[in-house]
Amino acid sequence: SQKIEQNSEALNIQEGKTATLTCNYTNYSPAYLQWYRQDPGRGPVFLLLIRENEKEKRKERLKVTFDTTLKQSLFHITASQPADSATYLCALETGGGYQKVTFGTGTKLQVIP
Amino acid sequence: NAGVTQTPKFRVLKTGQSMTLLCAQDMNHEYMYWYRQDPGMGLRLIHYSVGEGTTAKGEVPDGYNVSRLKKQNFLLGLESAAPSQTSVYFCASTLAGTGELFFGEGSRLTVL
Numbered sequence: 001s002q003k004i005e006q007n008s009e010a011l012n013i014q015e016g017k018t019a020t021l022t023c024n025y026t027n028y029s030p031a032y033l034q035w036y037r038q039d040p041g042r043g044p045v046f047l048l049l050i051r052e053n054e055k056e057k058r059k060e061r062l063k064v065t066f067d068t069t070l071k072q073s074l075f076h077i078t079a080s081q082p083a084d085s086a087t088y089l090c091a092l093e094t095g096g097g098y099q100k101v102t103f104g105t106g107t108k109l110q111v112i113p
Numbered sequence: 114n115a116g117v118t119q120t121p122k123f124r125v126l127k128t129g130q131s132m133t134l135l136c137a138q139d140m141n142h143e144y145m146y147w148y149r150q151d152p153g154m155g156l157r158l159i160h161y162s163v164g165e166g167t168t169a170k171g172e173v174p175d176g177y178n179v180s181r182l183k184k185q186n187f188l189l190g191l192e193s194a195a196p197s198q199t200s201v202y203f204c205a206s207t208l209a210g211t212g213e214l215f216f217g218e219g220s221r222l223t224v225l
Binding site for chain 2: 089
């Protein structure tokens with residue numbers, strides 16, 4: 001069955017450093033992969049989408065890479081700030097035609113001032 | 114713009130009771146989803162719909178039914194609630210082919 005793993009349940013880093021979160025998947029070849037941010041008590045909010053033919057995508061301090069050979073995506077937040085503290089979820093399209101979206105369990109990031 | 118609205122936000126049920134969660138979106142999205150989120154389990158897909166009048170099962174459909182009678186609404190029903198259905202339920206929608214999901218704020222359900 002399809003499996004999506006995010007590297008750790010929690011990650012603590014110092015303010016100003018780069019946070020790197022990992023998403024690994026098995027038994028599937030998704031057409032795209034997404035990253036979401038979720039704050040406590042709130043719904044997830046979309047951050048970035050990267051397609052299978054793209055290696056890297058950037059948005060302000062965020063960068064996502066997608067290696068379809070390794071079946072892995074890396075999500076980087078550069079110059080991290082305490083306001084970046086949240087849970088980050090990766091999600092894969094796991095059904096034909098962009099229909100079915102499956103999520104990983106998330107990584108809780110804490111940026112320490 | 115309301116986006117995705119879920120009602121109710123909180124509900125407490127007794128085992129065996131039934132209820133319906135309503136999700137409404139005003140973005141004219143074709144696809145709609147119901148997920149449940151439990152500690153350590155992440156978001157799990159219950160049912161989804163790719164258009165008015167259509168529904169499909171996700172990963173954990175047992176004990177739930179859904180209906181999409183109108184494009185803007187996606188209903189999730191629990192016919193006979195069980196304590197294992199205590200969870201936070203999220204509805205999401207997306208424009209076909211774009212991938213980006215828009216989520217509601219969640220509905221917290223407790224079954225005693």
